[in-house]
Amino acid sequence: MGARWIYRNTASDWNPQIGASGLVESEIVAEVQGNDKVCYILHTRYSNGPDEHIFLHRMANQVTVEGSRTVISEGAQSSLTIHPSLTYLQFPLFDGKVWTVPLSGGLIDVEVLHQEVIAIENGITSLLGMQPAIFTNAWRVHYHLIGDAPAFFGGPVQFLWFVPGVGMIKHVLNSVDYELVEYRERSEVLVLTEDDDRGTEKIAEGGIVTVQLRGGAPGKAISGGWTLDSYGEELKLIKTAFYDDLADVAGNGSGTYVFTFRATQAGTADLEFTRFNQDNGIVEGDFDVRVIVE
Numbered sequence: 517m518g519a520r521w522i523y524r525n526t527a528s529d530w531n532p533q534i535g536a537s538g539l540v541e542s543e544i545v546a547e548v549q550g551n552d553k554v555c556y557i558l559h560t561r562y563s564n565g566p567d568e569h570i571f572l573h574r575m576a577n578q579v580t581v582e583g584s585r586t587v588i589s590e591g592a593q594s595s596l597t598i599h600p601s602l603t604y605l606q607f608p609l610f611d612g613k614v615w616t617v618p619l620s621g622g623l624i625d626v627e628v629l630h631q632e633v634i635a636i637e638n639g640i641t642s643l644l645g646m647q648p649a650i651f652t653n654a655w656r657v658h659y660h661l662i663g664d665a666p667a668f669f670g671g672p673v674q675f676l677w678f679v680p681g682v683g684m685i686k687h688v689l690n691s692v693d694y695e696l697v698e699y700r701e702r703s704e705v706l707v708l709t710e711d712d713d714r715g716t717e718k719i720a721e722g723g724i725v726t727v728q729l730r731g732g733a734p735g736k737a738i739s740g741g742w743t744l745d746s747y748g749e750e751l752k753l754i755k756t757a758f759y760d761d762l763a764d765v766a767g768n769g770s771g772t773y774v775f776t777f778r779a780t781q782a783g784t785a786d787l788e789f790t791r792f793n794q795d796n797g798i799v800e801g802d803f804d805v806r807v808i809v810e
Contacts, residue, residue: 518705522698550762732770748785751777
């Protein structure tokens, strides 16, 4: 939760439909239910088209895609057909590992070629500032599509480079050459859920605090909504959002409320939330947590 990657297209000759900036941003924004599984929503923002939500299920040995949705925005052009941060992998990675992924419209043959050194020429930033841009442990993975290419891949042959603990740092496909320019480290994000009620947590100044609370629409399996009552001067509210579950059979219309803050100054902030019944407005409970900004 809270992980984010921003990529820039560095190819000298590439498709202008990608957009003037050539930027793609992907962020893990919520944990929801999908096809009877707990899924992370990967929110991908393109420079020229509607956003997309990709529902990823993380298991011990692989990452699977359970579904996707297009987030329509006014005046948006057609979306790209690639998702640079899609970590569709099987673990552990090692030289020569191969597997086949069946998808509607075709198959994906995947081969792990080897580890190699990758240098990002323009440097990489995080919330902590500029980070080393030379990786000595980047896995080069080859994806070969058989049949009609699935919507979330952009062509028949492509190469991606993955670094443990970081994610995808480079993606080469025809006229697309994406390189990582910014990402969030685990230490930069504090994720709070209902299990942390009335607890105390710590985050570094400048870090991100996300609070995700389960709720739902009126008359559904989970009817309670959430309001933010107080959060203190040490935190700045960045955004609030509600992300619904992938399938009605999983959550019957319910979903997750997400509140995102940035830790702006040292001190102690008390986060207070109230849960109310969306049918009658009656308060059903509360959620409180103390955040110490260091």
